Amino acid sequence: MTTKTSAAVCIDGWSGDxxxxxxxxxxxxxxxxWSLLLLLTLKDAPHRFNALGRAxxxxxxxxxxxxxxxxxxxxxIWRSVEATTPPSVTYGxxxxxxxxxxxxxxxxEWAFAQAxxxxxxxxxxxxAVSGVAIAP
Amino acid sequence: MTTKTSAAVCIDGWSGDxxxxxxxxxxxxxxxxWSLLLLLTLKDAPHRFNALGRAxxxxxxxxxxxxxxxxxxxxxIWRSVEATTPPSVTYGxxxxxxxxxxxxxxxxEWAFAQAxxxxxxxxxxxxAVSGVAIAP
DNA sequence: CTGGATCCACCAGGATACTG
DNA sequence: CAGTATCCTGGTGGATCCAG
Numbered sequence: 687m688t689t690k691t692s693a694a695v696c697i698d699g700w701s702g703d704x705x706x707x708x709x710x711x712x713x714x715x716x717x718x719x720w721s722l723l724l725l726l727t728l729k730d731a732p733h734r735f736n737a738l739g740r741a742x743x744x745x746x747x748x749x750x751x752x753x754x755x756x757x758x759x760x761x762x763i764w765r766s767v768e769a770t771t772p773p774s775v776t777y778g779x780x781x782x783x784x785x786x787x788x789x790x791x792x793x794x795e796w797a798f799a800q801a802x803x804x805x806x807x808x809x810x811x812x813x814a815v816s817g818v819a820i821a822p
Numbered sequence: 823m824t825t826k827t828s829a830a831v832c833i834d835g836w837s838g839d840x841x842x843x844x845x846x847x848x849x850x851x852x853x854x855x856w857s858l859l860l861l862l863t864l865k866d867a868p869h870r871f872n873a874l875g876r877a878x879x880x881x882x883x884x885x886x887x888x889x890x891x892x893x894x895x896x897x898x899i900w901r902s903v904e905a906t907t908p909p910s911v912t913y914g915x916x917x918x919x920x921x922x923x924x925x926x927x928x929x930x931e932w933a934f935a936q937a938x939x940x941x942x943x944x945x946x947x948x949x950a951v952s953g954v955a956i957a958p
Numbered sequence: 959c960t961g962g963a964t965c966c967a968c969c970a971g972g973a974t975a976c977t978g
Numbered sequence: 979c980a981g982t983a984t985c986c987t988g989g990t991g992g993a994t995c996c997a998g
Contacts (some may be wrong), residue, residue: 704880709930719991722845735960744851746992751961761943772959773998782936789932791957794845796925798954800918801844805899842988855971882972887981908979909978 698720715760716786720753725779728763729787732778761787851896852922856881856889861915864899866924868914898922 688754695814700707716722720742727741739750756778757763762783779787836843849891852858856878863869863877875886890913891900898919915923 708933711855711937711940712929712933713849713858716847722849731971745963748963748993749991752991755961759944760940766971770959775960782939785936786932789928792925792928793848795920797848800921801847803918804847804896808895815866817914854997883981884973885971888971903980905980910996912979 689767712786716755716790718753720749722759722790724750724753724757725783725787727760727779728779729784732776733776734765735775738777848922851892852926854889856885857893858926860886860889860893861919861923863897864913864915865920868902868912871911871913874913893919 701783723742758765761780763777764780766776859878863874894901899913900916902912907913
């Protein structure tokens with residue numbers, strides 16, 4: 687979502703730049719490799735920096751720090767620093783972050799319900815499409 | 823989502839590979855630059871190939887063709903070929919594609935409702951986080 | 959322990975040209 | 979009209995080293 691665009695459509699009649707469409711911006715954020723995963727990890731309980739790293743073993747420290755910063759800038763998570771030595775930083779969900787997770791609920795259910803069928807279709811891709819058409 | 827992972831967490835206690843998590847797969851698909859846009863364009867009515875290109879001016883033919891193929895392989899859209907000369911190919915939503923759009927509804931509403939506040943927070947990023955914390 | 963800074967590999971995706 | 983093939987660039991993100 688870095689390229690300049692000039693499309694006049696997006697969603698629900700959104701008629702501005704593609705890059706200013708709210709839905710696009712949200713998907714750009716949670717659609718990346720780590721944001722959603724972090725949000726869902728923090729849903730259960732606040733975590734410290736390295737605890738998050740352990741909960742998501744394959745994230746690099748760079749992406750962990752960067753993604754957390756972005757999520758905080760968006761007000762989706764909070765960050766609390768204990769000025770001890772060594773320092774201890776804790777992250778947790780904000781109300782806004784929680785509301786996002788709630789809004790994701792139906793999508794999550796859909797994903798779990800449809801995943802097997804989609805994977806089956808994808809496997810025999812190239813053949814006829816199996817989905818029932820809305821229009822002929 | 824091309825990198826091999828071995829994480830043991832994902833969503834709702836999903837305990838397989840990150841890459842096999844249904845929600846990750848769905849987000850990988852609709853989170854890309856064009857899929858959701860195409861789905862929403864097709865929601866209103868079926869479109870022909872070049873009509874889609876005109877509805878979304880800044881998509882390249884390569885990405886248009888590629889994204890359509892993937893969406894079809896996942897059974898989210900159907901593809902109908904008229905063997906005329908010149909050929910005419912029409913795309914439209916399947917029932918599954920429509921159900922995905924429905925599942926996206928709450929997220930879309932959330933995005934529109936939260937976008938202004940998020941952008942405001944993002945602008946003065948670096949300052950204190952404004953979201954109300956769930957936990958202190 | 960919690961990051962920032964830097965270097966670099968990889969690949970998604972745009973431009974262009976060509977085919978059925 | 980509806981794609982496919984090829985080349986090439988720029989951004990994403992991993993690895994590594996450094997700092998508070």
